[in-house]
């Protein structure tokens with residue numbers, strides 16, 4: 258029970274002392290900063306996680322020995338029908354790409370600070386050989402191809418057409434990512450490459466490659482079926498370095514949202530890459546080489562079933578590898594991006610810590626003002642005692658004072674936070690339009706708008722935390738007041 | 751016969767300064783009957799204020815007992831002592847001791863807020879306000895309700911303090927040189943007011959004063975010297 262005079266006097270003392278506005282402002286600022294910065298960060302992180310998730314398959318069987326073939330493992334993995342919905346082979350290798358024809362004017366990048374180290378405009382690539390038909394069943398390949406031109410069109414002028422290679426009815430052509438006959442014919446003519454006299458006689462034969470949209474920023478907008486030379490080098494079984502090249506055509510542009518992947522990866526038919534590595538599918542002695550196997554799990558798989566399933570798959574695959582092979586890995590999507598995701602999580606934790614320090618400073622301001630108040634009000638404390646105030650009630654005056662400062666500050670901070678989050682993008686746009694300043698530079702992170710994700714549970718945590726902190730710091734002055742000798746307090750000058 | 755409304759029995763009070771023990775009260779016996787007024791006279795430093803504080807539960811005696819209606823009170827728990835101080839006695843001080851942030855009305859109302867919970871007070875706030883206004887009107891400050899102490903004269907301040915002491919309807923008024931800071935004309939008014947209320951309500955009054963003529967108006971005079979009652 259709080260005696261009636263405690264809140265009454267607390268409020269009178271607060272409203273007659275402007276210095277308390279400082280405490281309120283401090284708490285308000287700290288709460289506001291904690292909400293807005295964390296909202297942006299959470300929005301940013303959940304955006305990153307979403308993008309990373311869509312760029313990553315459910316499970317990836319990896320760390321396989323150098324000459325692992327797909328078919329044998331596929332049978333073993335797909336035999337686990339309780340877990341596995343589909344699999345697709347992946348073959349990673351490094352390569353180089355060079356445009357056949359002279360480059361066009363490049364896309365102008367807005368204030369870009371990127372390092373332009375490759376004058377070839379194409380340069381190095383992380384080649385990812387895929388089986389397009391199977392790949393569609395395990396990853397978001399189709400949606401990546403929709404998103405690629407969208408991302409480009411939102412930023413740059415140019416003709417960013419949507420790829421239709423996945424709609425090709427002929428399975429053989431689709432698995433080669435081949436362009437339509439007439440499209441490739443026109444491309445060959447443009448680039449002065451050998452082509453049939455007339456378009457009816459032409460049969461497309463160049464395998465297609467898919468670029469991440471970040472690569473297009475360097476090459477400029479590319480027409481359909483634009484020819485490229487692809488160079489691959491590898492150490493063969495005879496321990497000699499050998500290289501091979503093939504002529505390929507640009508078959509489309511993808512965006513997964515995972516920046517590193519979209520910058521470096523070039524997708525191409527796995528058979529094309531195997532052939533370049535000297536493994537011709539017509540040669541019965543060659544292996545259907547993979548470095549990884551992407552797995553899509555059934556949608557009804559629970560988290561615990563996934564953990565058990567991972568171990569089961571690992572054992573099944575390991576059993577098929579040559580004896581003595583180092584252990585292969587089966588990684589879920591978070592494990593596939595472990596370093597990246599934990600770096601992001603760590604950054605968020607650091608940010609929260611810094612903001613917590615801001616909150617501590619605000620709490621100290623409250624402590625200082627309340628302490629000052631007790632010192633100024635010694636005589637009043639004696640008066641309260643003389644007219645029948647209990648020590649608990651006298652202490653409560655200052656406790657309620659601290660609580661009120663904390664609560665008012667927290668409420669104002671929450672209000673300001675909600676408004677800021679609501680109007681963050683308009684305000685940012687307005688600032689940029691009128692003063693060329695931005696609160697959060699979007700181009701730095703390549704975002705179209707500032708992501709914001711203010712969770713109610715976080716609002717509650719911050720609000721309650723601020724009030725509790727105010728109560729804790731108010732406790733010391735409050736105890737000092739309640740322990741004062743009333744007679745001495747009355748005679749205080 | 752009824753128990754005295756206020757009684758001191760063999761009250762000693764020592765202050766310790768450093769190693770030195772200073773006796774201020776050295777065995778005070780005093781009984782005050784309901785409705786009785788007692789003047790406490792004595793030289794400055796005789797211990798009059800100290801005795802008043804001990805009688806009013808603001809300061810514990812070193813030895814001896816204080817009884818309200820025959821019941822010893824200094825051994826009670828601290829919260830209970832606060833409640834008794836509020837219900838049983840009302841203090842009036844030489845320097846008024848009003849809270850500067852509050853208006854006259856709020857200063858008086860404060861006396862109603864001491865022993866009820868915030869919620870309990872909310873239920874009776876209208877009645878409390880009416881009672882406080884009535885009390886201020888009775889002390890002649892009906893037109894000064896919303897003035898701060900700094901906007902009031904000394905006499906007016908003391909009237910507010912009297913209204914505050916009376917609002918909780920105590921049985922005893924402990925007044926420590928209530929006119930000591932007032933000019934004689936103003937003092938006379940305050941004195942009339944105090945004695946009037948004391949008579950009307952049948953309150954006991956312990957009045958500390960230097961003024962012999964004022965003391966004569968009380969039922970009884972107690973003289974204090976060197977911490978003992980001399981007559």
Ligand SMILES: Nc1ncnc2c1ncn2[C@@H]1O[C@H](COP(=O)(O)OP(=O)(O)O)[C@@H](O)[C@H]1O
Pocket residue numbers: 745765766767772774792793794795796797798799800801
């Ligand atoms: N808190 C204290 N510590 C030490 N001595 C005190 C204290 N309060 C009062 N005294 C001393 O007690 C004596 C009596 O003081 P007081 O009761 O105020 O006298 P009076 O009111 O009769 O003038 C004085 O000598 C004073 O110095």
Ligand SMILES: [Mg+2]
Pocket residue numbers: 798799800
């Ligand atoms: Mg005195």
